[in-house]
Amino acid sequence: MHNRQLMEWLEQHLLQLNLESTAIDYTEGYTRLGYSEEERKAMEVFESIARSLHMSVRKDQAGNRIARWEGREKLPPMALGSHVDTVKNGGAYDGVAGVLCALAAIHQLQLDGFVPVRPIEVICFAAEESACFGVSTIGSEAMAGMLDKEAICSLEDQEGLTVQEAIISAGLDWDSIQDAERQKDDVYKYLELHIEQGSRLEHAGKQFGVVTAIARPVRFLLEIIGQTNHSGTTYMDERKDALVAASSLVSFIYHRAKELSQSEKHPIVATVGTFNVSPNATTSVPGFVELGIDIRSVDDSLKSTLGKEIDHTLKDIQKEYHVESTIEKIVDNPSVFLDENFAKKIKDIGEKSGFTSMYMESGAGHDVMNMAKKWPAGLIFIPCKDGISHNPKEYASLEDLAMGSTSLTHIIKSETQ
DSSP states (O other): OOHHHHHHHHHHHHHHHTTOSSOOOSSSOBOOOTTSHHHHHHHHHHHHHHHHTTOEEEEOTTSOEEEEEOOSSOOOOEEEEEEOOOOTTBOSSTTHHHHHHHHHHHHHHHHTTOOOSSOEEEEEESOOOSTTTSOOOHHHHHHTTOOOHHHHTTOBOTTSOBHHHHHHHTTOOGGGGGGGOOOGGGOSEEEEEEEOSSSHHHHHTOSEEEEEEEOOEEEEEEEEEOOOEETTTSOGGGOOOHHHHHHHHHHHHHHHHHHHHHHSSSOOEEEEEEEEEESOOTTEEOOEEEEEEEEEOSOHHHHHHHHHHHHHHHHHHHHHHTOEEEEEEEEEOOOEEOOHHHHHHHHHHHHHTTOOEEEEEESSOOTHHHHTTTSOEEEEEEOOGGGOOSSTTOOOOHHHHHHHHHHHHHHHHHHHO
16 A cells, blocks of 8 residues: 555544544544443444454453454464543544554555464453543453452542443443453464654654553652641741642652653653642631652652652651641552563564664553563554643644554564464
8 A cells, every 4th residue: 555545544544433524623632431432432433444354343341342354374363452542632643543553554464465374453442541430441451361340340430430330331241341351372462552642752753662661650649737727817937838838749759750860770750640728718728738649660669769758758848847747659550561572573673664763661551561461562652743642632643653554564464474
């Protein structure tokens, strides 16, 4: 397929997967939450495209859609995939680019007359994003045998709908969701393509990234307890201002993570992403602050170091501002390292195809991190404009989507002939 024809195919099916007929919405974006009607409709489009490529499609017990192109021999399949659910008012490419480019690669191979020895699957995973229930990658966790359904069953979205209720409303049997697990010999390898959701590729002037590791988070929930008092009558040296104390900690976290990123081998990022102040009134000295901290790096010891420094700094802040505090570690996920040999092969094949590349880490989680627990797995990043993601302005060019599709085509050939 000529590059222009490939880009036209990609553009047409990008619109379809986003349930559009004429143009991508870069203003309001897309809200296709996990196990919602909108996700289901996008998955039905995925099924329709796959069937047009003469692939069989099945839905597993977790709601994942698995499209399969049979090979000449009965071997474990080469699997590719991603997701079509989004965050609220998200972009058109996060997740969609992965299933789109995988299907485009199948289309190119079929036009070329290629017949695989090994079967090829394209998987559209359910509920990858955590925007709805606060937990991510439900579909791929189920497939990899990692899903603890009792731990998530009662988690609620903003309307009070639980995970269990959402899954049942999607027409699935809650009691059998863990039966979506596949065994080791059910899959040969897994490969995912995704937009970078950052700007390293743009800054480095490279066309694609080969991900070596995924930086899973450590998260803390922290409370600072001061004393609520009248803002007009409480002298400055008598205050126990929980917000001032919290602000000092937020500043420390930001600057210390920046320092560590500049001095250590691997970068680290730290974010105070939630901030609840009480009584949150102009006429009151804040007496209570709750904040949530997210720390990520592929270097788990570096995450631990920053966590200990936060705890130590918090003790100093207590003394300085006459407040009390509690800190609880609510998430502590070890980083995931992807298959080194597969990563090298992906890089070599891409560069032989004429594309420039670099090794890199992922600061965001993806379905591949679960698949990698059971099977050799790889992750390719393509650029997204200005590193913007989880935003209606999220954008990947047709040229980069075509480059990603062509790279997948060559890798599939290498793994299935």
